[in-house]
Amino acid sequence: MTAELKKLIEEAWEERHLIEFKEYREAIETTILHLDEGTLRVAEKVAGRWHINDWIKKAVILYFPIRQMNEIHVGPFVFHDKMKLKTNYKEAGVRVVPHGLARYGAFLAKGVIMMPSYVNIGAYVDEGTMVDTWATVGSCAQIGKNVHLSGGVGIGGVLEPVQAAPVIIEDNCFLGSRAIVVEGVRVEEEAVLGANVVLTASTKIIDVTGEIPKEYKGVVPARSVVIPGSYTKKFPAGEYQVPCALIIGQRKESTDKKTSLNNALRDHNVAV
Structure with missing residues (x-):
């Protein structure tokens, strides 16, 4: 299944008109579904080294033009965007405080807590991690287990160039208030960043x-x-x-x- 998805995504990437055809659109949508469920990742650690699945980033980029702008009503709040919001938090065992938002296509593992914060499409947030108030996790960023992203932390996102590595925060890291990590920087296991580190x-x-x-x-x-x-x-x-x-x-x-x-x-x- 993955090999076939990759083949179709790569073909659509090289020949953009192909996204008008059902087979390719379904391949893009299926890839985003797998991202949302955590069964595919933009980056993964293999034999101790991080490997970038750039074809999945291509699928994220191709997902935007096949989506239509729609109003999203959440109680009294109204949004106007191409992307759906993530759902099924209860089933996933994720706690989301009001005004915490994650886009569909982002994965949040069991035990994740989102205070009023934001997680973008393609991101992967692993078990037991806290995304504190006004923290942001950008597109395709990879956040490990039991990480604490303090208030106002900014984790950069990257879609293009597709070969560029995303920001990676490994297991058990602690990022202090208003720390900013962007441009594919990797923070290895158990590191501590003090407040305002950029x-x-x-x-x-x-x-x-x-x-x-x-x-x-x-x-x-x-x-x-x-x-x-x-x-x-x-x-x-x-x-x-x-x-x-x-x-x-x-x-x-x-x-x-x-x-x-x-x-x-x-x-x-x-x-x-």
């Missing part, structure tokens, strides 16, 4: 825990404790401070993730 693909992530700083880009190593920082850069008009992120320590190994998190924040004075 990570883009070009952001310098500097480990300052040793005698010599070690620089990363695009990835936060597992169990790192990260805070906002800056470094000096020369410009024609003089020297100025440019934002970066600083790794100031490590979360301690513990079977109790909550205790480990509290210790990390207390030990390193990280605001959340």
